[in-house]
Amino acid sequence: MFGKKKQQPQIDKEQLELIENAQKRIKQKKRLYAHFVLFLIGCVLIIAANTVLGIGKDFTIAGINWFVYAILIWLFLFLYHLFNVFVTNKFMGKAWEQQQMxxxxxxxxxxxxxxxxxxxxxxxxxxxxxxxxxxxxxxxxxxKKDSELTIIVAAAENDAIGRGNQLIWHLSDDLKRFKSLTSGHHIIMGRKTLESFPKPLPNRTHVVITRQRDYKAPEGVIIVHSLEDAIDAAKSDSQPFIIGGGQIYKQALSANLVDKIELTRVHEDFEADAFFPKIDTTIWKETNNVFNKKDAEHEHEFSFITYERI
Structure with a gap:
């Protein structure tokens, strides 16, 4: 085809040099072999010409027939050729090997x-x-953080949150608020908190932390063995909630994992065996506070308080 470029050989210079030297060596040996064959045939023909045909039969030098001198001269030329191939022009000798090395x-x-x-x-x-x-x-x-981890908790003035794995009070509006905030979200809790429920809460994904490797939970409950694993299990949720108990709250706050606290502060002191950690106001800023008085359905005054990390 017109305009078609000649393909370049895909071989480096060292390999090309080695091939060229090998080709020269082969040609030298072929010529030496041809010389040897020609020498043998020539010797036979010279001898036959002298002895059979009688050519130069009477010509001698120092009493020796001329063809002997002719054969010796040709032998000398052949030996010179042989020497030249294997000694004088030895392409692959020690020097060549050293050069290639x-x-x-x-x-x-x-x-x-x-x-x-x-x-x-x-x-x-x-x-x-x-x-x-x-x-x-x-x-x-x-x-990386696409979600806002929130603690939701109800605590007394002395930070009491429970006794005997049960709530100390019953506040209707607090329960409604808890349901409203957590509905549709992941709720992270300890094993004892889960066991305090009659059954898993509806419309929420339960993530339960326990050290028990063979713990059996109701269907749909996610079992993990660390708070970090629980947060990872809820990473698809834009706002997962930590709902208790006391040790889980403490661990989450001390590790600086929480972004917001939704606190129901019950304005009274109670005896308890579970407590919420003290809120450090140098870290947390109060952003909302709604006070609620006692009434027929609420035997204690309480406030809904929102804290956000400073």
């Missing part, structure tokens, strides 16, 4: 240098990536 070593060293440079660049990229991640760690956390 040096080329191979140089080529391998070049390859090693290239690999070192490649590794160095990879290390630089890795180091830059680690530095970038460190400098942008806070931004990365904000990007």
């Amino acid at each position: 040096e080329k191979l070593v140089a080529k391998q060293q070049h390859r090693i240098d290239q690999l070192k440079e490649s590794f160095r660049k990879e290390e630089e990229i890795k180091a830059k990536s680690e530095v970038f991640n460190e400098l942008n760690s806070s931004e990365a956390v904000e990007t």
